[in-house]
Amino acid sequence: MSNSLILEAITRCIRDLNCSGHSPATSTNYSFRDEEGKCWVTRSGIDKSFINPTDFIEIDREGKVLPPYEHMTPSAETGIHCALYELFPNTQVVLHSHELYAVVLTQNLSEVHFEGYELQKAFPGVDTHQDKLTIPVIANSQDMKAIRNELIARKNALKYQVFMIEKHGFYTWAETLFEAKKLLEAFSYLCRAEWLIKQ
Numbered sequence: 001m002s003n004s005l006i007l008e009a010i011t012r013c014i015r016d017l018n019c020s021g022h023s024p025a026t027s028t029n030y031s032f033r034d035e036e037g038k039c040w041v042t043r044s045g046i047d048k049s050f051i052n053p054t055d056f057i058e059i060d061r062e063g064k065v066l067p068p069y070e071h072m073t074p075s076a077e078t079g080i081h082c083a084l085y086e087l088f089p090n091t092q093v094v095l096h097s098h099e100l101y102a103v104v105l106t107q108n109l110s111e112v113h114f115e116g117y118e119l120q121k122a123f124p125g126v127d128t129h130q131d132k133l134t135i136p137v138i139a140n141s142q143d144m145k146a147i148r149n150e151l152i153a154r155k156n157a158l159k160y161q162v163f164m165i166e167k168h169g170f171y172t173w174a175e176t177l178f179e180a181k182k183l184l185e186a187f188s189y190l191c192r193a194e195w196l197i198k199q
């Protein structure tokens, strides 16, 4: 897929996610790697209902903005994207959600469990609803190094390609936009179901 087609597809996806409440008040951030391996991340402070392909800027592996985009500010959470590409080199797309149910589920927890839901089968390696999914919750921080270190320390717990940040939201990642979006939608659904069942 050419760069312009990927940009068009991911931009449309982000607008759709915004309509479903995943990115209120300019929140969330997104990235992808193009055919040449270049990494593109959303710039800071965009209303996601109006996002355009020109809102993606190129960064290096450490998250430094590359020319000619130096005058633009990348998302404050760019370090999380870099950490995911570093930990899982096959990753091509990283998506983020501030889904309200995911936010409230994580309070005072270091992991969240899901069991018995049919939609668990959307996740890699899960063949039956009877499996127990344990998803890590990482402490919220503005310090991207702290989040990166926790992701590295808990790498084995990231096998479902999703992690949560306490009272913040969650990230999904995959080799295609289709797969990353599927994981995001499935996980959002699981969080809503789990919260409602607990009430």
Ligand SMILES: [Zn+2]
Binding pocket: 027, 028, 029, 077, 096, 098, 168, 169
């Ligand atoms: Zn966020």
